[in-house]
Amino acid sequence: MTVTALLVSHDGARWLPAVLEGLRSQTRAPDHILAVDTGSTDATVDLLADALGTEGLVELPATTSFPDAVAAGLDRMPARPGSGDEHEWVWLLHDDSRPAPDALEILLRAAAEDPAVTILGPKLREWPSLRRLLEVGATMSGTGRRETGLERGEYDQGQHDRTRDVLAVSSAGMLVRRDVLESLGGFDRRLPMFGNDLDLGWRAARAGHRTMVVPDAVAFHVEAAHRGVRRTPVTGNHRRGERKAALYTLLVNCSAVALPFVTVRLLLGSLLRTLGLLLVRAPREALDEVAALLATYVRPDRVLRGRLDRRRTSTVGPREVRHLLAPFWLPYRHGLDFVSDLATAVAHQASDSTSARRSTRAAAETGPAPAEAQNLPEDTGLLARLVTSPRAGLLALLVLLSLVAARGLLGSGMLSGGALLPAPGSALHWWQTYLADWHGEGVGSDASAAPYLLPLALVGSLLLGKAWLVVDLLVLLSVPLAAWGAWRFLARLVGEGRPVVWGAVAYGLLPVVTGAVSQGRVGTVAAAVILPWVVHAASFLAPAPGAVGERTRTRGADRRRRAAWRTALLLGLLTAFVPVAWPVAVVLALGAVGLGLLRDRSRWTASRAWAPPLVAVGVVPVLLLPWSLLLLVGDGLASWYVEAGAPAPELVTDLGPWDLLAGRATTGDLGAAPLWFGVAIAVAAAAALVSRHRRELVVGAWAVVVVALAAAVLLDSSGEWAGFPVLLAGAAAVTAVTVGGAGIAGRLTGRSFGWHQPVGLVVVLAALVAPLAGLVWWVSAGVAGPLDRRAAHDVPQYMTDAALRDPDQGVLVIRAGDRRLEHTLLRSAGLRLGDDTVAATPEEQRSLTTLVGDLATAPTAEDVDALSRHGVEFVYLPPPAVPDLVGHLDSVSGLSTASAARPGSRAWQVDADPSREALAEPTSSWLRPGLLVLQGLAVVTVAVLAAPSRKVRR
């Protein structure tokens, strides 16, 4: 048995001395040592020449690939000896792989024990750690992934020490029979650097040879090329090279029957991987993936020639090899692992703040930990955490109180009334409304659906399409949901503690106090839930102080960048429900940047200081795209005033000073809270200014109060519902009180006695009592107002059935409103939440409005004709039917009375067959779908940019 060690090197001077030392110290020294250098520019050649002499060294140009280098080495090896029994072996080594002293001896022993084995490989351990396992044989999965069966960074404790047949062993330390290597044609020259060992093993197996890993033999390997440490003209981009090799290997070695399937699978899989890599913000890797795919797929001739070569050498069927390949389910498990890793990372999005908190806590708790504390298990399980967490306790209490307060709104039927239309039958309706560019309801419209339908549709889909559940949860659990976010934000400002409990409760009550819940103002209610998360994300936008280390600065910049995208995403969500939030945010962002420039010019002139806040507000219109752009050509700026839900102008009251002071967006008799709640908080917020404790924050909160009040006055003067600005003002006041109140007890007792203590005590007591009394008021009064739970239908069923069968058979509903008549033309089961956003404009409905006016004034037979031309089959007057109108409709020919079961309602059927002559034709344009695609891309991109940064591991 003769062994020739074949060492292939390229710029390996860093490791070569150790490698040569390893070779020299072998207990069974190789018979010959031959080195092939591929154009090293460092000391490699000198080192090799010193150790092996010039006759043992082959020098090749730098462009030589690994297969070529091996082939050149084989050529230079002495001719095989004549004796037939004695096999000649080649021991392949890399310049970054060092064998253990007994490696060759053990390999040869194994080869002698089992003569059928023609390729053997040692166990590879990481160099320089020397402890971690790299490979104990390798195989390939169906997606081309190199499978070692090891955990990442697994320590070698002998757990994988089993000599066994494998598909392939690494070429670093591979002992291969020379005749076998030569009969197989050496390594495939189309695999210049990566993956050629796997391919060789696969070919050997198909040629009837056996490959075995011998874990008792150990080699240490740097994997310099794989890790990108070594760059040669041949390695190129290592990720791209590896992927290309994997695709090629699979395509040339799979069975002919499986080839079409493998081709398609690899194509789709690669595209999916690309998408996944983009989603985890790894664009370079995604590019490599695509490049590798293209490079492989545009050269089918290479694959064909490769397959022809393999056909010549293979002697056993592909079935014989299958047991050496990775099981089919392995890629799916990897995919699942990846997704769950991603989900975990997103769920711990706020690891920034958590780690920040942890570090402050750790700093506070420095010193030796008590022994019992050390013995405590770190994680005591979900239930224990829920029971012991004050936050969970408070939220559970608020959920309970919510159910008690909503006692009149539980049961069957749909939550509706006031500004809230009943939820549609399924979330699919929201998707359809949002995505369609023509809406057949009423006289037909091409209005762009309001952006809040998208989050509703998403959440509705997550809740298995139950749209009503979305609305019920949002409206009925608004207090705990709002309190949850507020807790999170306030805890970031002042740390966990009693002030945060106070603030969370006070803020949680705001949706009720403003009257938004009782009026069914779904926009303000959603805003109350989302707002704390927006400001929480925005609180990370403040630039770091100047004197920090470079590392901290980089990490801080990354965190701020991500916070900017996160803020943009959340602000977009908020703006979707309450569009007025955006102009308010723009004013606040510009104000903050302007103030920063005034106060600390040097820090704020840097783009990394001012860019994140401006990006956060600037991206929002792109996120809300079809709507935000089409608004400009449609309803114009007035639409920024109107929040989610029906406008319900009859519920909008002129706000007086006391209403604003009380924090209500409606007068008391329409379901909002009594005066004292808001007054107590306003007084406490003003008192918070007295203390110097973090006065900057309190003043900032007051600035928000002022901007919000200005917005409220603006909305109020234009006769719109001012729920969100009032809520924002309340939220800012609560924040001011929480910040001012944190540690107030200590500050009051720390002073010498004076006027501070009694006044402070009174303010504190008043502020403390307000939320408590607010809770009592809320629970005892319950949710009373226009909001109610009732049947979603108010039009006779047979009419809606007819309308659903044939959209031409519309139902014209004329309702007596506040000194006016309101008409709705239905072509479905009735208007649902979101339908109002795509209703035709009053301009588009003008002819129908005029027609209803004519019917209500002095109807003629022509008017009835016009009705049928508007696609009206039924006219329905819900109770109380307007007597004059009833008389008019009864008097005109062409209408016959139809049945209307509800007392006080009246209905007529139009005698003529309805048509849609008088209605606008459905239109479609490329603009809206195009903008929708743009919006989708924008949302995904911003979400990806906001996602936690991925640690790139190799």
Added chain:
Amino acid sequence: MSTSATGRRSTSRDRPPRDGLAVAGVVLVALAAGLIVVAGAVGAAPEERGRASAEKVERVDVACAAFPGLGAGARWTLAPDLEGSRKGGSLEAGPLGGELAPVDGAPGALTEVEVEREPGAQVSAEGPAAYGRTTHQVDDARSGAALAVQECGQPRSRWWFTGAAAGLDHSSSLVVANLDPGPAVVDIEVLGADQDDEAQATRGLTVQPGEVRTIDLLEVAPQAEELAVHVEASRGRVVAAIADELATSPAAAAGVEWIPAQPEASRVLRLAPLPKRADRRTLVVANPSDREALVGVELAGPGGTFTPEALPQLRVPPGAVVTADVEDVVGRESAGIVLRSSVRITGTVRSTRGQDVAYAVAAPALSGPSAATVPDRTRPTVQLTAADPGGRAEVTAHAADGEEVDAQTLDLEPGATVTWEPKGDAAYLVVTPGKGRVWGGVSLAGARGLSQVPLKSLPTVLRRPVVVPALR
């Protein structure tokens, strides 16, 4: 957050730089307070959506049913020459349910509608001819001593009549006509003096297009002396009227009259002023509500409004009709009665003179010109009352061809009733309110009998309701 840094500064210096913050805080609180105050001052712009618009009347359809059992009668149609009147349009008349034929009807001219007496007449005006168009019917009893005048009604769905009866000396018939192309279904509810818990009612009476149905109240509420009748069309619209026959003494021939309709029950009723001379005057008040009505009686005499000592208040049980003799209260003055009640009521004053009877029902405040036809051989008296703070009205008398024979502007003291008798032979009168809330009626008296017509605004403008698309 640079608390620790600023904290150090505050301890190391006497005047920390954060005083600027304190000033900013005070300014902000002041701004917030200012905004809150501004919120009270800046209200939403006055709503435009609540205002109904008005347009010229383009079509008037009226119907007059013949007085059941009477032989003679005539109908006169008129569109006074008002500001805004134009020539043109079409005016047609014919028997109810029959073919209509064109009629000449220039503005200002009183035109007789010559149509068969039975079952009644229909007058339809379109375009300019409809502007201010009113039609009156005059029926004479065969005895020649009883006069009944009514303004022909436009179809609507609710009618209230008070003062009817179903007795021996005093009986009434309800006449219901349907002008519309579809059938009408009416419910008739009768309130009686006996405060019956279950008001007598006839429900679901169908009136075919063009049909006139006469319902003798004896069939609905036999032997009831004082009745109030509520007609409500549950489908379609009708023109309803009550023909009333009253024998002032058992031996006398019955006097006849149409009881004018009151559109709705109401808490304040301003009855048309009463004729100066009458033998008996009976106030009839009906309470259709389910609570007792406390009705205050006020008298608007020539000198002003006062509460008569003899009859300060009436109690009307729920669902009942109550009468009171007001002859002594009114005396021989031209006075109107104003009723103020705690619940919605209807009311009338029945006046008898000689053999004839007349009714003063609630007269609405005039929102525009009003007109009344003067039958031959009768003396008209215009009686007008103004609410606080007084008012003014222009009254003119015209010959049948429209020529003005007399005119006067009446200044009305608050709460006082003013009378005006035109000089010369007037065929019709026009009352145009100038300012203030003015209501009134025209008393017609003469050898042919006694009648009263409440003044109602002519159909000149049509109130067009505000219509908006829901959700926008």
